[in-house]
Amino acid sequence: MSTTDELLKRRYRVLGRGSPLFYDKPLHLVRGEGVWLYDADGRRYLDAYNNVPHVGHCHPHVVEAISRQAALLNTHTRYLHEGIIRYAERLTATFDPELSMAFLACTGSEANEIALRMATVCTGHRGIICTRYAYHGNTTAVAQISTVFPPPEGLGPHIRAVPVPDSYRDPRDAGGALLPDAWLQSIERACESLHANGQGVAAMLVDTIFSSEGLPELTPEFMAKAVAIVRRAGGIYIADEVQPGFGRTGESMWGYQRYGVVPDVVTLGKPMANGHPVSGVVARAELATEFAGKVMYFNTFGGNPVSCAAASAVLDVLEQERLQENARVVGEYALAGLQRLMAKHDLIGDVRGRGLFFGAELVKDRRTRTPAPDETKRVVNAMRDRGVLISRIGVHDNVLKIRPPMPFSRDNADLLLATLDEALKEA
Amino acid sequence: MSTTDELLKRRYRVLGRGSPLFYDKPLHLVRGEGVWLYDADGRRYLDAYNNVPHVGHCHPHVVEAISRQAALLNTHTRYLHEGIIRYAERLTATFDPELSMAFLACTGSEANEIALRMATVCTGHRGIICTRYAYHGNTTAVAQISTVFPPPEGLGPHIRAVPVPDSYRDPRDAGGALLPDAWLQSIERACESLHANGQGVAAMLVDTIFSSEGLPELTPEFMAKAVAIVRRAGGIYIADEVQPGFGRTGESMWGYQRYGVVPDVVTLGKPMANGHPVSGVVARAELATEFAGKVMYFNTFGGNPVSCAAASAVLDVLEQERLQENARVVGEYALAGLQRLMAKHDLIGDVRGRGLFFGAELVKDRRTRTPAPDETKRVVNAMRDRGVLISRIGVHDNVLKIRPPMPFSRDNADLLLATLDEALKEA
Numbered sequence: 001m002s003t004t005d006e007l008l009k010r011r012y013r014v015l016g017r018g019s020p021l022f023y024d025k026p027l028h029l030v031r032g033e034g035v036w037l038y039d040a041d042g043r044r045y046l047d048a049y050n051n052v053p054h055v056g057h058c059h060p061h062v063v064e065a066i067s068r069q070a071a072l073l074n075t076h077t078r079y080l081h082e083g084i085i086r087y088a089e090r091l092t093a094t095f096d097p098e099l100s101m102a103f104l105a106c107t108g109s110e111a112n113e114i115a116l117r118m119a120t121v122c123t124g125h126r127g128i129i130c131t132r133y134a135y136h137g138n139t140t141a142v143a144q145i146s147t148v149f150p151p152p153e154g155l156g157p158h159i160r161a162v163p164v165p166d167s168y169r170d171p172r173d174a175g176g177a178l179l180p181d182a183w184l185q186s187i188e189r190a191c192e193s194l195h196a197n198g199q200g201v202a203a204m205l206v207d208t209i210f211s212s213e214g215l216p217e218l219t220p221e222f223m224a225k226a227v228a229i230v231r232r233a234g235g236i237y238i239a240d241e242v243q244p245g246f247g248r249t250g251e252s253m254w255g256y257q258r259y260g261v262v263p264d265v266v267t268l269g270k271p272m273a274n275g276h277p278v279s280g281v282v283a284r285a286e287l288a289t290e291f292a293g294k295v296m297y298f299n300t301f302g303g304n305p306v307s308c309a310a311a312s313a314v315l316d317v318l319e320q321e322r323l324q325e326n327a328r329v330v331g332e333y334a335l336a337g338l339q340r341l342m343a344k345h346d347l348i349g350d351v352r353g354r355g356l357f358f359g360a361e362l363v364k365d366r367r368t369r370t371p372a373p374d375e376t377k378r379v380v381n382a383m384r385d386r387g388v389l390i391s392r393i394g395v396h397d398n399v400l401k402i403r404p405p406m407p408f409s410r411d412n413a414d415l416l417l418a419t420l421d422e423a424l425k426e427a
Numbered sequence: 428m429s430t431t432d433e434l435l436k437r438r439y440r441v442l443g444r445g446s447p448l449f450y451d452k453p454l455h456l457v458r459g460e461g462v463w464l465y466d467a468d469g470r471r472y473l474d475a476y477n478n479v480p481h482v483g484h485c486h487p488h489v490v491e492a493i494s495r496q497a498a499l500l501n502t503h504t505r506y507l508h509e510g511i512i513r514y515a516e517r518l519t520a521t522f523d524p525e526l527s528m529a530f531l532a533c534t535g536s537e538a539n540e541i542a543l544r545m546a547t548v549c550t551g552h553r554g555i556i557c558t559r560y561a562y563h564g565n566t567t568a569v570a571q572i573s574t575v576f577p578p579p580e581g582l583g584p585h586i587r588a589v590p591v592p593d594s595y596r597d598p599r600d601a602g603g604a605l606l607p608d609a610w611l612q613s614i615e616r617a618c619e620s621l622h623a624n625g626q627g628v629a630a631m632l633v634d635t636i637f638s639s640e641g642l643p644e645l646t647p648e649f650m651a652k653a654v655a656i657v658r659r660a661g662g663i664y665i666a667d668e669v670q671p672g673f674g675r676t677g678e679s680m681w682g683y684q685r686y687g688v689v690p691d692v693v694t695l696g697k698p699m700a701n702g703h704p705v706s707g708v709v710a711r712a713e714l715a716t717e718f719a720g721k722v723m724y725f726n727t728f729g730g731n732p733v734s735c736a737a738a739s740a741v742l743d744v745l746e747q748e749r750l751q752e753n754a755r756v757v758g759e760y761a762l763a764g765l766q767r768l769m770a771k772h773d774l775i776g777d778v779r780g781r782g783l784f785f786g787a788e789l790v791k792d793r794r795t796r797t798p799a800p801d802e803t804k805r806v807v808n809a810m811r812d813r814g815v816l817i818s819r820i821g822v823h824d825n826v827l828k829i830r831p832p833m834p835f836s837r838d839n840a841d842l843l844l845a846t847l848d849e850a851l852k853e854a
Contacts, residue, residue, distance in 0.1 A: 014516050053501065270727055292445020
């Protein structure tokens with residue numbers, strides 16, 4: 001076994017220094033189980049970050065499904081196979097009935113590529129409205145809407161990135177609603193300018209929990225109005241469920257359901273098969289049919305029997321272990337704990353989130369709400385040193401990102417909160 | 428178990444009729460082993476088509492590697508892990524020494540996306556030269572160069588698709604070399620027009636065995652001149668090794684090595700992990716470093732421990748079972764057999780290929796070399812009905828595509844040839 005330093009040196013040579021690593025002291029991991037990760041020295045870490053191992057690291061039911069199917073058959077969707085059909089039926093059944101057809105691919109980027117191509121091909125328009133500080137993937141077209149990392153290729157004339165309301169800082173009316181509706185106004189303006197420059201409006205694509213943007217709280221009214229503006233302009237509504245999907249928010253299977261507006265297309269990724277590279281698109285039948293009639297879409301690995309076995313096993317575990325309910329209950333419990341920490345630590349300016357995706361926004365001064373990104377980074381590293389893994393997000397890079405595997409328990413939440421209490425004391 | 432017809436009906440409902448299926452009578456598969464596939468009725472088929480199960484369907488060494496690592500740890504490259512570093516070292520060691528750095532992703536489309544972005548970001552130009560009737564993947568940017576399926580979005584001003592020489596039909600000089608150099612001339616013209624319209628030349632990207640184009644035989648001189656033209660114009664040379672790579676051509680590990688020109692960037696896909704969704708890019712260090720310095724590239728599933736275990740196991744089997752050598756020996760044997768069939772069946776106009784990727788071009792008339800696409804389709808379906816799986820490719824859709832898993836034996840080749848002999852009699 002290499003030491004961590006030797007490994008780092010070898011990594012720099014073959015993968016480069018540009019390949020991102022977490023933490024000031026990178027973690028050298030060798031084993032995972034449930035919500036726990038173990039490093040090369042045998043030290044245990046509570047995983048309060050990773051959403052890809054959705055039902056827990058190395059869940060035996062998923063591992064068994066992968067092993068069994070990998071030993072039996074792994075081909076592609078140009079042959080008939082029960083697995084993909086059964087999985088696609090099962091998956092679409094978890095959506096509102098109009099979202100009845102599915103495409104399977106391998107990554108969130110590929111899912112968003114399909115959605116963007118579907119919007120462009122089916123509307124005949126090119127313009128895409130996304131949000132500022134969003135992340136949706138790494139391919140050329142998707143990098144255009146991943147505004148958190150501005151692509152060096154520059155932005156095309158078809159892209160409009162609108163700011164998401166800051167539910168912590170933006171002014172509110174007497175009833176608590178955000179004022180003014182700068183977001184809706186900027187969507188209106190984006191539609192107008194896309195019409196003016198001849199691109200037209202093909203779609204608005206948003207992460208329905210606005211993860212990179214720092215988990216702002218948007219209301220159903222907000223979202224309904226935003227979607228109505230886009231649809232009036234001839235565009236479709238694409239919900240990126242890579243972050244909130246598969247029950248993470250506790251309240252519903254899909255993040256979009258919180259707002260009560262059914263999307264035209266939904267994209268799925270990371271948690272779908274617990275780390276096996278599987279992603280998907282679920283769409284209204286008329287859009288899916290029109291797209292497939294115009295584009296010869298085939299994905300070699302997408303929907304292969306092993307991928308479908310893994311994805312199906314994840315649905316089994318979600319049901320059997322009632323993990324959406326666990327996300328709701330433990331999420332509420334942890335959020336209440338964060339609120340108690342806020343009463344104790346001035347550094348915490350706001351606490352928000354849904355289910356097992358929540359965060360604390362750190363500020364230098366609660367009155368001015370001045371972001372504290374350096375302190376946030378120090379807290380994340382201090383947590384790692386104390387054996388709890390989290391990260392950070394947000395427009396100001398000052399929101400603690402807490403998004404553990406779904407079997408996260410109250411005991412796990414207690415350890416997270418106690419460790420955060422200590423880390424905040426030193427930040 | 429559903430009957431095949433019921434399954435087809437369910438599939439149409441949830442995946443649509445646009446999702447492509449092989450053969451007039453779709454195959455309903457349930458099991459695979461080595462070069463054999465089994466349908467729901469227990470019928471056995473010789474697989475002479477699939478290159479994804481590179482070392483054979485469900486190879487126990489690969490299955491064991493996947494099962495073991497899936498039970499141990501499956502995270503991502505933002506933590507240190509031995510597996511990805513060891514695999515990347517091992518992979519890059521199979522290339523010419525200047526190709527020393529690697530990126531791992533999940534699909535061939537994603538690998539080509541990285542290569543195209545690398546070309547654009549590092550050269551500062553946008554123009555891409557590809558070939559006519561090529562296939563490189565399904566994302567927006569890659570669909571632009573997948574000219575075999577013209578994208579309904581239309582082609583951008585940065586794309587130039589040049590015709591590949593037809594080694595069967597184009598005239599040759601007394602020494603047997605292709606004349607005139609229409610291909611080289613069209614590359615020259617593409618460069619000029621990309622400069623004239625302000626795009627500049629970022630790259631030429633080609634499949635080094637020209638699979639979709641029908642396996643034309645190009646000489647090292649041809650390729651050296653083509654690459655020199657592109658490099659003189661400021662572009663880089665990207666070799667798409669998704670089809671010929673990992674020893675398939677028998678003569679070398681990588682298809683580009685047949686021409687003696689080292690690419691700037693190489694893209695890898697399908698066979699890399701025997702069906703587990705893994706792909707990669709291997710590049711000159713200066714390009715990889717510049718790209719990673721300018722683009723925050725991270726791929727959630729790319730290079731995860733299970734993917735690397737699967738990919739590493741494929742390299743083990745390639746070495747242990749000497750499969751590149753097998754591809755050379757059995758490929759030559761099968762090609763000689765195809766030539767004997769050509770002497771017997773007027774329908775075969777030409778026979779060509781390398782290692783375990785070869786084909787027979789079917790023509791209505793050997794003198795006029797008129798393509799016979801309908802007969803080709805009939806032969807492919809007749810082969811399926813007789814229990815041997817192949818497909819078809821080429822500019823005229825009249826080349827039998829034979830590309831079996833790498834452990835294909837002489838006995839397998841004999842069965843393929845005997846069955847083809849029968850199928851040709853009836854076509």
